[in-house]
Amino acid sequence: MAYQTFDLSVKDHIAHLQLKRPAELNTMTPAFWSEIKAIFETLEQDPEVRVAVLSSTGKHFTAGMDLSVFASLAPTIADEARKREELRRKILKLQDCFSIIERMRFPVLVAIQGGCIGGGVDLVTACDARYMTRDGFIQIAEINIGMTADVGTLQRLPRLIPEGVVRELAYTGRRLGAERALALGLVNEVFEDHAALLAGVFKVAAEIAGHSxxxxxxxxxxxxxxxxxxxxxxxxxxxxxxxxxxxxxxxxxxxxxxxxxxxxxxxxxxxxxxxxx
Incomplete structure (x- = not known):
């Protein structure tokens, strides 16, 4: 099946999901949200899959939520209370698009090159292990547009790195670079470039795939x-x-x-x- 935002392949028990919109900085369009959940639901049915690698293309892993998604979240109901209830359900559905990663029976490894911004942080914190290029960084950017991150970053990141660091990043919108992310334990390894990153992550994936x-x-x-x-x-x-x-x-x-x-x-x-x- 062809996807708008992903390329998907399965080889040697390793599923590879790759974001494929580098010219648009791999922003998370409405199609992204429906496709990532559908892909993991499909992989869950594939007995050949023992581990998954999530990667991207171009200069940045992802610039985060596409503005078109914010427009699609606008409630259409007149009653104020029902309007808010509808919006809450939409946010919960977005959250589940990443929570499904945790529910997979197989590990999901993520290879991060360049910027991993906003919703990208929600995504990678739901994965089992993170790897990054030397020029990589994460950024909780929601504070910069006047909102609170709501798809998993604030719930998962404090379990991965010290809470004080999370609070500083979340309150300021500052970038966390690869070397400090490695020192804090957020990423497992830092690689010189994108090619080395993918080679290293697939080596780990192959080792996992060889086990029961x-x-x-x-x-x-x-x-x-x-x-x-x-x-x-x-x-x-x-x-x-x-x-x-x-x-x-x-x-x-x-x-x-x-x-x-x-x-x-x-x-x-x-x-x-x-x-x-």
């Missing part, structure tokens, strides 16, 4: 759960998870592959259930 997809899915589930719960709750959940998942075929296959000095051959996960029937 069930074990990777369980690891992501546990990390997300533990982030939002107590240590005791997390320990209880992993005990229950492994009581159900540990006795499958993957651990014997991993041990056999190691003894036989070959790559393990893991069974794909079944497609995610879309309906009760």
């Amino acid at each position: 997809p069930l074990a990777v899915a369980g690891t992501k589930e546990m990390l997300n759960f533990t982030r939002d719960h107590s240590v005791a709750d997390g320990l209880n959940y992993i005990a229950t998870w492994n009581a159900g998942m540990l006795m499958g075929n993957d651990m014997p296959e991993a041990l056999a592959a190691r003894m036989q000095k070959r790559a393990p051959d893991y069974e794909a996960l079944p497609p995610a259930t879309k309906s009760l029937l």
Whole structure:
């Protein structure tokens, strides 16, 4: 299927989503929002996918929300209370376009070149790991246009870097450059240029894709759960998870592959259930 804002490919268990509007700085148009959710819903049904890489094209990763989206958010209902309720639901739908990334059973790695601005920060903070070019930066730019960021940055970024740094960035609209982002732990690695960035991220993705997809899915589930719960709750959940998942075929296959000095051959996960029937 052809998309307006993305190129999509799947090879060697790695899905590659690439923003493809460099001349427009990869702004997030209305099509972007519908397409990113549809793409992840499609990938969730593909048993071949074990990891995804999200990248972009051109000078900047993304300049953030396209102005046309703000126009489309304008409520059309006359009653003031119902107008506000409609707008709230629209914002929640935008949030879910990025929250779906967290719900994927596979990790999503993001390669950031140049600027990652506004809604781009909402997007990359929902991913499992971030990588950046040396000229890269993030910017919580919403404050510069008189609004509060509302699609995930203010909820996720304080769990990734110190809260005081987040507050400074959010209150001032300043840029956070690649080297400081690396020092703070926001990005895993900084690369000299875009080509090196993609090569490095795909190397990580290939390593992940070589592991048991069930074990990777369980690891992501546990990390997300533990982030939002107590240590005791997390320990209880992993005990229950492994009581159900540990006795499958993957651990014997991993041990056999190691003894036989070959790559393990893991069974794909079944497609995610879309309906009760």
